[in-house]
Amino acid sequence: MSENFYDIVAARFPANPDAPFLELASGAVLSYADLAATSARYAHLLSELGVVKGDRVAVQVEKSAEAVFLYLACLRVGAAYLPLNTAYTRAEVAYFLTDAAPRVFVCAPAAAEGLRDTASEAGVGAVLTLGAAGEGSLTDGAAGKPTDFDTVVCASGDLAAILYTSGTTGRSKGAMLTHRNLASNAATLHRLWGFQPDDVLLHMLPIFHTHGLFVAINCVLMNGSSMLFQSKFDPDAVFRLLPRATVMMGVPTFYTRLLADDRLTGAATAHMRLFISGSAPLLADTHREFFERTGKPILERYGMTETGMLTSNPLSGERIPGTVGFPLPEVSVRVADEKTGAPITAPGAIGVIEVKGPNVFIGYWRMPEKTAQEFRADGYFITGDVGKIDERGYVHIIGRAKDLVISGGFNVYPKEVETVIDAIEGVVESAVIGVPHPDFGEAVVAVVLRKPGADALDEAAVARACKEQLANFKVPKAVVFTNELPRNTMGKVQKNLLRDAHKDHFDKRAA
Numbered sequence: 001m002s003e004n005f006y007d008i009v010a011a012r013f014p015a016n017p018d019a020p021f022l023e024l025a026s027g028a029v030l031s032y033a034d035l036a037a038t039s040a041r042y043a044h045l046l047s048e049l050g051v052v053k054g055d056r057v058a059v060q061v062e063k064s065a066e067a068v069f070l071y072l073a074c075l076r077v078g079a080a081y082l083p084l085n086t087a088y089t090r091a092e093v094a095y096f097l098t099d100a101a102p103r104v105f106v107c108a109p110a111a112a113e114g115l116r117d118t119a120s121e122a123g124v125g126a127v128l129t130l131g132a133a134g135e136g137s138l139t140d141g142a143a144g145k146p147t148d149f150d151t152v153v154c155a156s157g158d159l160a161a162i163l164y165t166s167g168t169t170g171r172s173k174g175a176m177l178t179h180r181n182l183a184s185n186a187a188t189l190h191r192l193w194g195f196q197p198d199d200v201l202l203h204m205l206p207i208f209h210t211h212g213l214f215v216a217i218n219c220v221l222m223n224g225s226s227m228l229f230q231s232k233f234d235p236d237a238v239f240r241l242l243p244r245a246t247v248m249m250g251v252p253t254f255y256t257r258l259l260a261d262d263r264l265t266g267a268a269t270a271h272m273r274l275f276i277s278g279s280a281p282l283l284a285d286t287h288r289e290f291f292e293r294t295g296k297p298i299l300e301r302y303g304m305t306e307t308g309m310l311t312s313n314p315l316s317g318e319r320i321p322g323t324v325g326f327p328l329p330e331v332s333v334r335v336a337d338e339k340t341g342a343p344i345t346a347p348g349a350i351g352v353i354e355v356k357g358p359n360v361f362i363g364y365w366r367m368p369e370k371t372a373q374e375f376r377a378d379g380y381f382i383t384g385d386v387g388k389i390d391e392r393g394y395v396h397i398i399g400r401a402k403d404l405v406i407s408g409g410f411n412v413y414p415k416e417v418e419t420v421i422d423a424i425e426g427v428v429e430s431a432v433i434g435v436p437h438p439d440f441g442e443a444v445v446a447v448v449l450r451k452p453g454a455d456a457l458d459e460a461a462v463a464r465a466c467k468e469q470l471a472n473f474k475v476p477k478a479v480v481f482t483n484e485l486p487r488n489t490m491g492k493v494q495k496n497l498l499r500d501a502h503k504d505h506f507d508k509r510a511a
């Protein structure tokens with residue numbers, strides 16, 4: 001029997017093919033029959049372009065119904081779906097295409113002209129376009145193709161997707177996820193979060209990231225139910241749609257923005273069964289305030305690109321603010337000594353969080369050494385998050401060993417930004433940190449040491465250089481100049497001191 005994730009969910013699609021799958025912002029409704037037919041057409045087109053099992057299909061497009069069908073088409077041909085953040089610049093895309101060597105690259109029509117050369121230099125076989133309204137050569141080329149497609153048989157260990165994470169060394173790593181990884185997480189979350197046939201999920205997350213793509217969409221596919229599919233988070237749309245939704249998945253920023261809105265009340269959320277938060281720490285205060293205003297305790301869960309979801313607060317049972325809940329069934333989570341890897345069993349003891357289970361990826365694309373470094377000899381993956389497990393079994397995340405900054409739900413690895421800033425004429429060195437920000441959760445701040453006589457180099461010039469080379473969410477929201485970076489005896493910059501020194505930067509501005 002095929003263990004292709006598409007076959008697994010297709011076996012659970014509603015008996016009535018006209019049952020809704022997506023309701024778009026325009027009000028248009030696409031059914032499960034549309035899903036099956038359109039993904040089949042795209043699968044035929046991909047096959048004709050030479051895509052075979054194991055190939056990669058890279059995709060950098062705006063969120064749309066067609067983009068979801070493209071993801072499913074990739075699964076159906078046995079290819080690895082490789083979504084890219086729409087904010088990535090041409091230089092960044094060039095790296096991904098060269099590294100992943102996809103057979104096909106699908107991009108926005110407006111970007112195609114600029115990216116065609118990049119793709120051909122990277123050896124990509126074909127470039128297709130797909131716009132936010134579904135227009136482009138993907139849909140044109142697929143029109144008229146058969147609406148049936150024999151989904152390619154896959155084993156559970158076959159590659160289903162590659163999701164790039166930012167690298168601490170500045171190089172992004174492609175996390176290889178299998179059909180088993182997707183299936184195990186989807187089945188577990190579907191069960192654990194009590195999905196019902198009449199659930200309606202309010203979807204406002206990007207779909208190039210594990211949260212919006214796998215957690216949200218795969219749960220709905222497992223459930224055979226429908227989504228209110230919005231291109232992005234927008235409070236007006238939230239308040240319009242909450243009376244028709246039952247489940248919402250969001251990053252903490254969604255919840256802080258809703259709290260800032262007078263329309264957030266118990267009545268406005270009365271129809272909602274479940275609010276879920278993840279991808280970045282949800283402040284305990286946000287959890288409490290949301291509960292006070294609505295009577296709904298947000299369910300916080302924790303996961304990452306490489307592992308899918310790892311822990312979740314309970315559906316029934318106490319959801320404890322500031323914790324990420326219990327390890328998922330079949331997922332072993334432990335805390336270990338970061339250097340030696342020795343497991344720490346004492347409740348409440350702090351260490352690096354490590355994980356093993358069917359949800360854990362099989363390695364970084366073409367980086368066997370990096371992969372080996374991130375796994376312990378007994379198969380546990382080292383998440384790089386620092387945390388503890390309390391006496392009741394709840395997991396707490398304390399910080400990030402790797403100094404990752406999460407701004408508005410997006411990951412920024414300081415090293416990548418520092419590399420760009422350090423290359424600017426007049427810069428001696430920089431240290432990039434994340435500091436609390438009322439809207440983004442964390443904001444990227446660059447602390448920069450200038451060369452003598454380079455005083456003319458100002459904040460705008462640093463920001464400009466960053467904008468040329470980095471996606472917007474990585475560009476520092478503030479640049480602070482300093483005469484000296486604090487260092488420890490080993491010569492390492494002490495980022496904790498910098499974070500402390502600048503922790504009020506955005507609050508002060510607001511005051």
Ligand code: AMP
Pocket residue numbers: 165210277278279280281282300301302303304305306324383385397400404406411
């Ligand atoms: P990503 O690979 O983009 O999903 O980012 C994964 C990282 O996000 C994790 O390693 C954590 O550092 C962080 N993260 C995800 N969920 C949570 C959460 N609920 N609380 C704190 N950090 C989280």
